[in-house]
Amino acid sequence: MVTSMKGFQKALALLFVVAMVFIHPGSAAAALTIEITQGERSGIPVAAAPFRWQGTGDPPENLRAIVAADLHRSGRFDLLSPADYLSSPSEVSEVRYKDWRLIKAEALVVGRITEKGPDQFEVSFQLLDVYRERVKVGLRYTANAAQLRQVAHQISDRIFYEMTGIKGAFDTRIAYVTMQLSDGGDRVYQLMIADSDGHNSQQILKTTNLPVLSPAWSPNGQRLAYVSFSDNQSGANVWLQDISAGTRRPVARFDGSASAPAWSPDGKSLALTVSSRGNTDIYVLGVESGELRRLTKHPAIDTEPAWSPDGRYLVFTSDRNGRPHIYRVSRNGGKAERLTREGKENAGASYDPTGKRLVLVTNRGQGAGYQIGVFYPESGRTDVLTDGTLDESPTFSPNGAMILYATRMGRDGVLAVVSADGRVRQVLKSTEGDVREPAWAASR
Amino acid sequence: MQRFWTILLVLFLGVTLAGCAASKKKGGTVEVEDATIDGSGADVTTGASASGVDSDDATAGEIIIIDQNDSDVDDPLGQRVVYFDFDSSNLTPEAQRVVEAHAQYLTSNPGMAVVLEGHADERGTREYNLALGERRSNAVSQIFQAMGVAPDAIRTISYGEERPISMGQDESAWSLNRRVEILY
Structure with a gap:
């Protein structure tokens, strides 16, 4: 009896291991790959030596490539090509600083991956100041193979912080929606979450012929609010999904439709758009209390609310003066103030973490189409960062340094990242069909 | 009378030409997955795990609209x-x-x-x-x-x-x- 019980436990343990292998997101092939579309050589010149592999077989992950791609994507750095490196150190004691001054590197990243046991690795890196000839920071990590990408993003975050004084945002997550046409002509929608570079994607919702849009992360990164439809009979509604539990519910039942959810910074309220009897206005819903408060009351379209980081204001899109433009209203309601005056139309605005800039979709007129712009409410200036014709859904990285948005490559929708200064743009190329509606989580 | 012919046409198209002359709206379905990703520590990073469960299946009725070009x-x-x-x-x-x-x-x-x-x-x-x-x-x-x-x-x-x-x-x-x- 004892032995058969042990056999049963063994079988159960084996089953568990097998299940883990199948469902582990690390085992899934990367669905999004980065393609560099534009980059100016105007950032800080940084060299990153290949991480030395100390183990058997091939290294489990190219950490240097992940770190280099992260740093480049931020727009703050000019990654020097490994082809020009005169030596390949993996540790400060091996560094000849003049090798790096010759290629005009201001900073150098060196590192190693060491195999410590079965599926167990130690990663170490050092960031070196080439001119002062000193170590700015050095750290050591242990991880299994599936965790190595996350280690690389944490290394990027640390380097970004040391070099800029701004917290890095590479070890973060994004959400987005994919749409694929099935052979039978069905529209299959998937709500996905992934690392900030598009890797390790996981599907958290799949619907057929019921559109999914406007995902919004709760401030603690545990829940997603999004818009979908429950069937072909009722209109759009806002759903709340707990990511780890996999449970979801409509936030409320409305007389009409609800959409455009936006979490308040304290995570207690959702601003959303309710359309009832042909009128579309902004409301604020208590997530737990279910209490619904009307914020705007205007016969025009009021939609796409977004909170200021201090929670005192909301910006929204309204066509109350003809074309869509951005307005601002106190969280207590009252008179709305028009913010954007330039351009033919502006929509879909949201704040950066400082509250001093808004990212938005702007149409400058003369058939220019829709691009991503950064708008400065104090001066009224807009910097146009992209050159697509149907760019939309911009979302700031949690540190405000980058903007993720949706654009087109041919007929397909793809995600792209532009540095907040507009200097560097990269496309996250997908194998998942039409990709749209990105949202960057504030915390992991 | 108009309604009668419309119904007849819908039935005809629904049976014989579904998806061809008529644009067919299929019922929607929903699958919810769950996923867990742990936060990361200072020196030791934690991993991620996910498990998928299909739930909340809903299939709505079918609506058939007649393509106006056929009318x-x-x-x-x-x-x-x-x-x-x-x-x-x-x-x-x-x-x-x-x-x-x-x-x-x-x-x-x-x-x-x-x-x-x-x-x-x-x-x-x-x-x-x-x-x-x-x-x-x-x-x-x-x-x-x-x-x-x-x-x-x-x-x-x-x-x-x-x-x-x-x-x-x-x-x-x-x-x-x-x-x-x-x-x-």
């Missing part, structure tokens, strides 16, 4: 789709004629339920277009109600730019996508 263009009742100008919910004189004909039919056939499905082209943000589709379907609903159709018999739904008829990226495609479908 009698001289008969406004044969037209189930009205089109709009860019960023506009104003009805063109032609659209007005079609909407009024349906309103008359519905008032003389009380008890029938009608769904007004508003759509937009892909230009502009998805959320704005959801509101624009709502406004378009409501514009049709207003005429229906003004002409005596019971408000309870009308349901408006907007799909914004999410269900385009034409996948093209030019004005000829966009003009087909800016529409309200009158479904009963």
Whole structure:
């Protein structure tokens, strides 16, 4: 009896291991790959030596490539090509600083991956100041193979912080929606979450012929609010999904439709758009209390609310003066103030973490189409960062340094990242069909 | 009589030509997955795990709309789709004629339920277009109600730019996508 019980436990343990292998997101092939579309050589010149592999077989992950791609994507750095490196150190004691001054590197990243046991690795890196000839920071990590990408993003975050004084945002997550046409002509929608570079994607919702849009992360990164439809009979509604539990519910039942959810910074309220009897206005819903408060009351379209980081204001899109433009209203309601005056139309605005800039979709007129712009409410200036014709859904990285948005490559929708200064743009190329509606989580 | 022939045609197309002459709207289904990703520590990073469970399956009924090209263009009742100008919910004189004909039919056939499905082209943000589709379907609903159709018999739904008829990226495609479908 004892032995058969042990056999049963063994079988159960084996089953568990097998299940883990199948469902582990690390085992899934990367669905999004980065393609560099534009980059100016105007950032800080940084060299990153290949991480030395100390183990058997091939290294489990190219950490240097992940770190280099992260740093480049931020727009703050000019990654020097490994082809020009005169030596390949993996540790400060091996560094000849003049090798790096010759290629005009201001900073150098060196590192190693060491195999410590079965599926167990130690990663170490050092960031070196080439001119002062000193170590700015050095750290050591242990991880299994599936965790190595996350280690690389944490290394990027640390380097970004040391070099800029701004917290890095590479070890973060994004959400987005994919749409694929099935052979039978069905529209299959998937709500996905992934690392900030598009890797390790996981599907958290799949619907057929019921559109999914406007995902919004709760401030603690545990829940997603999004818009979908429950069937072909009722209109759009806002759903709340707990990511780890996999449970979801409509936030409320409305007389009409609800959409455009936006979490308040304290995570207690959702601003959303309710359309009832042909009128579309902004409301604020208590997530737990279910209490619904009307914020705007205007016969025009009021939609796409977004909170200021201090929670005192909301910006929204309204066509109350003809074309869509951005307005601002106190969280207590009252008179709305028009913010954007330039351009033919502006929509879909949201704040950066400082509250001093808004990212938005702007149409400058003369058939220019829709691009991503950064708008400065104090001066009224807009910097146009992209050159697509149907760019939309911009979302700031949690540190405000980058903007993720949706654009087109041919007929397909793809995600792209532009540095907040507009200097560097990269496309996250997908194998998942039409990709749209990105949202960057504030915390992991 | 018109209604009889419409039903007959729907049955005929539904049985023999589904997905060909008729544009068929399939029932929607939903699968929810769960996923867990742990936060990361200072020196030791934690991993991620996910498990997938299908739940909350829902299949709605099927709605079949007749492609207007197969209908009698001289008969406004044969037209189930009205089109709009860019960023506009104003009805063109032609659209007005079609909407009024349906309103008359519905008032003389009380008890029938009608769904007004508003759509937009892909230009502009998805959320704005959801509101624009709502406004378009409501514009049709207003005429229906003004002409005596019971408000309870009308349901408006907007799909914004999410269900385009034409996948093209030019004005000829966009003009087909800016529409309200009158479904009963």
